[in-house]
Amino acid sequence: MKICTLFNGRSGGAQAIGPQVKQLAERDGLCWIPIDQLQGDQALIDVVKAENPDRVILVGGDGTISRSLSILSSPSDLQFGIVPTGTGNDLARSLDIPLGNVEAAWDLAVNGQARAMDILETSIDEPKLLMNAVTAGIGGVVAEEIQSETKETYGALAYWMSALSVLSDPPVFRIRLKLDQQKVIEEDVYAFCVANGRCAGGGFVIAPKARLDDGKIHVTVLPVLSTVEMFESGINFVLTNEDAERRIVTYDAREVQFEALPDIPCSLDGEKATFGSMMFRVLPGARMVVGGPNAAFSGNAQP
Structure with missing residues (x-):
């Protein structure tokens, strides 16, 4: 199997982890492509096409992984492994990547089994495809407020710190969701x-029953609650999932459309934007991705 490695030197943990991953790539005789030095998406497509690999190892954070998986769609049986070096690493959590x-993450990316994973298609041009999740409202505000230096210093804890500050005076949005x-x-x-x-915002479990190959979009809604209810519900949902169904409501669908008033801040696989409306549909089994033994795939043990 021919394997090449794509490395984003600008991801949250790149400076600390990058040299070690490069040593592993050199040890195994795999090509090393620093994608942050490439000029645009077409350059990435061209360099990977020239290498003609069977598997691509993505070394970066959620944004790098989502962008690379979106761009590299051909051939359809191209496999992807992941070595997470970002702040949130949320897709990696669902994939049971160490x-x-x-x-350990490198060995899994090189030797692990690739399985067909669903992706989400959006109604906008950028990003057109998503791998993990869109968080809107509090999650979008948190993504806007986190500074890059805070992410580098505190890692995933930065999301929790910012979330607590937003929860003290959360904005309210009127939404209209249409499912299927x-x-x-x-x-x-x-x-x-x-x-x-299953996760967003650096480890918040927002869709505990989601499977990456179930052909479904999982929608979680946090309605307006009293401050006490909100803190209790948030803590229960994230840490124990107790009482979640009564307060934090979940739905499944193959197509989801939303409208929001006012326009709502969003985080799309870690990329920040604000929208008044958007539509999503699931593309079943659209990418071949390596996961660990407890990855959120059908038939695997529950993580």
């Missing part, structure tokens, strides 16, 4: 999430 153990062109939900919310994976 965090904090670079060599049928079910319509209208209510005031603090946040909602459209997810393919």
